[in-house]
Amino acid sequence: MTPRIDITLNVNGSDHDIRVEPRRTLADALRQDCGLTGTNVGCEHGVCGACTVLLDGEPVRSCLMFAVQAQGRRLRTVEGLANAEGLHPLQQAFTDHHALQCGYCTPGFLMLAAGTLERHPDIDDESLREVLSSNLCRCTGYQNILRAVRAVRDSRRLAREDAR
Amino acid sequence: MKPAPFQWHPASSLDEAVALLARYAPEDGRVIAGGQSLVPSMALRVALPAHLIDINGIASLARLEVEAGRLSIGACVRHAAFEHPVEPGVLGRLLATVAANIAHAPIRTRGTFCGSLANADPASEWCLVAATLGATLVAVSARGTREVAAADWFHGIMTTALAEDELLAEARLPLLATDARAGFHEFSRRAGDYALAMSLCTFRVVEGRMREARVGVGGVEPQPRRIPEAERLLEGERPEPETFARAARAAADAVDPLEDIRTRAAYRRDLVAASVRRSLQAACDDTH
Numbered sequence: 001m002t003p004r005i006d007i008t009l010n011v012n013g014s015d016h017d018i019r020v021e022p023r024r025t026l027a028d029a030l031r032q033d034c035g036l037t038g039t040n041v042g043c044e045h046g047v048c049g050a051c052t053v054l055l056d057g058e059p060v061r062s063c064l065m066f067a068v069q070a071q072g073r074r075l076r077t078v079e080g081l082a083n084a085e086g087l088h089p090l091q092q093a094f095t096d097h098h099a100l101q102c103g104y105c106t107p108g109f110l111m112l113a114a115g116t117l118e119r120h121p122d123i124d125d126e127s128l129r130e131v132l133s134s135n136l137c138r139c140t141g142y143q144n145i146l147r148a149v150r151a152v153r154d155s156r157r158l159a160r161e162d163a164r
Numbered sequence: 165m166k167p168a169p170f171q172w173h174p175a176s177s178l179d180e181a182v183a184l185l186a187r188y189a190p191e192d193g194r195v196i197a198g199g200q201s202l203v204p205s206m207a208l209r210v211a212l213p214a215h216l217i218d219i220n221g222i223a224s225l226a227r228l229e230v231e232a233g234r235l236s237i238g239a240c241v242r243h244a245a246f247e248h249p250v251e252p253g254v255l256g257r258l259l260a261t262v263a264a265n266i267a268h269a270p271i272r273t274r275g276t277f278c279g280s281l282a283n284a285d286p287a288s289e290w291c292l293v294a295a296t297l298g299a300t301l302v303a304v305s306a307r308g309t310r311e312v313a314a315a316d317w318f319h320g321i322m323t324t325a326l327a328e329d330e331l332l333a334e335a336r337l338p339l340l341a342t343d344a345r346a347g348f349h350e351f352s353r354r355a356g357d358y359a360l361a362m363s364l365c366t367f368r369v370v371e372g373r374m375r376e377a378r379v380g381v382g383g384v385e386p387q388p389r390r391i392p393e394a395e396r397l398l399e400g401e402r403p404e405p406e407t408f409a410r411a412a413r414a415a416a417d418a419v420d421p422l423e424d425i426r427t428r429a430a431y432r433r434d435l436v437a438a439s440v441r442r443s444l445q446a447a448c449d450d451t452h
């Protein structure tokens with residue numbers, strides 16, 4: 001074993017002081033050291049996207065980063081989506097559009113979609129399809145995931161237009 | 165699986181990084197950039213580095229600039245930086261087209277251009293770009309700095325001219341002429357997969373004739389390269405589908421394709437013919 005290093009991870013606005021070996025992936029640190037087990041781990045080598053989290057607002061594979069590399073960055077995981085008022089619009093849309101079955105891929109898809117819509121609120125259907133092809137789902141056949149994310153994009157767009 | 169233990173050495177300057185590399189490279193130390201190829205191979209225990217020199221905190225390596233007719237790409241510039249044109253000319257547009265073919269969006273937010281060149285996967289899109297356009301690679305070590313031409317960079321599958329104590333600090337791409345046209349085409353079985361074959365073609369059209377034609381093929385042989393047999397058939401000809409088909413056939417005949425259990429050489433050869441024809445047509449249509 002190599003010596004452990006003391007680090008602070010900022011996840012969903014809260015600091016977590018943890019002690020990890022350098023080889024600890026960010027995904028494992030979130031789950032095992034921070035107790036945030038919402039982020040799932042599937043393939044552990046970058047292919048499935050179940051572990052997707054936001055790093056300073058950008059979607060990344062948390063199995064392909066080491067926890068020590070995430071110090072000083074702002075991390076967001078699926079636990080940070082809902083608030084006191086209820087589910088995040090994407091979580092509600094996934095429910096409404098039946099965009100999950102077993103739910104294993106869902107945290108990854110939610111974070112991928114959340115990061116994408118925040119950065120590109122007007123993303124077109126084709127680009128959205130391209131982005132969502134990043135992650136694997138073995139249950140839904142993807143169409144309902146696309147519908148759910150499109151629905152949130154569209155309702156936010158309407159809300160923006162109403163506000164004008 | 166989980167990566168094997170290693171010691172982590174975050175570097176905050178290029179000097180510090182090459183000093184660390186000089187010290188630890190002989191003890192199984194290596195650079196980590198985006199980690200998008202290295203960490204998967206560590207998870208699979210194919211790579212077992214004892215030391216990782218982390219260059220992500222080196223601000224000077226995030227440089228992405230046009231100067232003296234060249235685009236300089238520092239070692240920390242991510243694939244995602246190219247998704248929107250990085251310069252207003254033909255090169256910026258071409259790189260945006262190519263970037264969209266590399267892996268998936270969350271991998272492009274971490275993976276780097278120079279990491280792809282250092283990794284030298286036969287199917288790397290950036291390696292094809294470097295080989296076709298004639299990039300210059302800047303290798304830095306505690307011993308000094310040297311420039312390597314793309315033609316001398318690739319030494320076969322995942323092998324390069326880089327010595328173990330050297331860091332690829334920057335890649336430089338020549339800008340394309342304002343009247344140049346460029347086309348890229350890649351075939352892969354699923355979105356985001358590595359290419360089974362891909363090609364990149366550029367030429368200028370002067371008084372109706374093609375000039376300075378370049379035809380590069382990647383994902384087919386152990387390393388990407390230009391195909392002079394195809395380029396010769398284009399030079400001085402009119403940009404027409406029959407000419408493109410002839411050059412594409414010549415490219416397919418010229419390559420010595422890799423084979424694997426799912427992809428026979430004959431199939432890859434056919435893909436080369438189709439890919440070169442399509443990228444030539446794409447270049448022909450690239451009239452801004």
Ligand SMILES: Cc1cc2nc3c(=O)[nH]c(=O)nc-3n(C[C@H](O)[C@H](O)[C@H](O)COP(=O)(O)OP(=O)(O)OC[C@H]3O[C@@H](n4cnc5c(N)ncnc54)[C@H](O)[C@@H]3O)c2cc1C
Nearest residue numbers: 046195197198199200201202267275276279280282288332
């Ligand atoms: C699911 C998946 C799909 C992918 N699909 C594609 C694809 O279609 N096309 C494609 O091209 N790539 C693909 N990749 C790989 C990705 O593009 C990597 O980002 C790239 O190959 C390596 O860049 P990196 O910065 O991540 O390097 P790292 O993973 O950090 O390093 C890779 C190797 O290069 C060395 N290295 C890195 N930078 C330097 C440097 N500056 N100086 C010296 N040595 C260095 C490292 O020591 C290591 O040996 C895919 C990856 C995944 C996980």
Ligand code: FES
Nearest residue numbers: 042043044049063
């Ligand atoms: S667990 Fe990270 S991509 Fe599959």
Ligand code: FES
Nearest residue numbers: 101103137138139
């Ligand atoms: S809902 Fe089961 S994998 Fe996506």
